[in-house]
């Protein structure tokens with residue numbers, strides 16, 4: 543097989559890139575290790591910045607988003623038993639965010655691609671990317687499960703959109719990139735509950751017992767999180783214990799949290815990671831393949847979209863003019879936004895989580911930071927700006 547851009551991974555990054563390239567007339571092929579049902583069911587992010595929602599609309603994937611997405615004009619920060627609302631439009635020149643699950647974004651993009659878009663091969667696991675620093679990189683992939691048939695895809699460029707544990711990162715020769723990593727000393731216990739959300743907007747609590755988040759998947763399903771120590775097992779947290787702890791951490795005035803059956807329960811660690819540069823020869827990385835942020839600021843999916851918008855623009859420019867100038871600047875252009883999101887995600891994480899061993903002085907500092915970002919200050923405007931995100935197009 544031959545193509546112009548070989549895309550590894552049919553997550554949000556790979557699928558959006560394929561859509562953008564197809565519309566610009568650039569040939570591409572998407573190789574995805576898993577089957578369609580698995581990719582469409584994988585529960586992950588839920589919050590789209592306005593820039594991400596606008597890109598989906600712009601490329602024809604906005605119909606269901608506009609019908610079913612929940613537009614949020616603000617969110618609440620809760621601490622010391624009080625709720626402080628952050629109003630996004632008034633502080634960002636009119637921007638909002640939309641809650642629309644990543645599973646639905648992926649379903650919409652797959653449906654469009656299968657309706658006449660570029661080839662998308664499910665069950666095609668990439669095992670190697672070769673000759674990335676030459677003129678004609680080669681992607682080796684296996685179809686048909688373990689012991690399956692090995693095939694090759696010759697491309698002019700390869701887009702590594704295969705997440706944290708994909709083949710693209712493994713294709714980077716030792717010493718070709720620098721990998722920055724931070725692991726946080728706490729994790730998130732997340733539940734999906736079969737109960738209508740107890741608030742129309744997200745609630746983020748910075749309690750001295752630890753962080754808590756009230757979010758939603760749909761008008762009938764709530765998504766809730768608690769900060770827990772690393773190495774916590776979900777079995778240590780029976781449902782009643784989770785609801786009791788959420789009640790304590792999210793408490794504010796007369797507000798009441800509605801309880802319901804817990805459908806899923808899982809614990810995930812928090813980490814930050816950046817690969818610098820995000821390109822080696824003709825292999826360009828995007829999304830989780832290139833960087834990870836802790837979920838506290840909901841930037842992962844939005845950053846992935848930012849990367850592929852930049853990448854699609856660079857490939858389109860090269861395809862039309864023969865100039866590689868935007869491809870050459872791809873990593874630098876992305877990394878500015880990536881580090882900004884790293885900074886904000888780190889700030890939100892330390893602002894709201896109880897660090898193990900923190901003393902009264904640390905807590906007083908944390909409360910002072912929380913009061914600064916909820917008062918009429920420049921810090922509050924900066925928080926709203928970062929939360930809403932910058933336009934991508």
Ligand SMILES: Cc1cc2nc3c(=O)[nH]c(=O)nc-3n(C[C@H](O)[C@H](O)[C@H](O)COP(=O)(O)OP(=O)(O)OC[C@H]3O[C@@H](n4cnc5c(N)ncnc54)[C@H](O)[C@@H]3O)c2cc1C
Pocket residue numbers: 550551552553554555556573574575576581585586587588589644666667668669703704705706707708709810828829830831837839840841842843844846
């Ligand atoms: C449990 C969890 C919860 C999250 N919650 C949030 C959140 O609330 N808010 C937020 O903004 N972000 C969240 N994120 C992050 C967000 O979901 C990711 O940033 C986003 O999925 C990145 O998209 P991507 O396309 O880069 O990578 P992925 O979604 O990981 O997609 C990569 C694709 O590549 C495929 N692949 C992997 N290896 C190969 C291979 N060798 N060959 C072919 N295909 C391969 C995978 O099967 C997958 O389909 C969460 C992440 C996780 C893991």
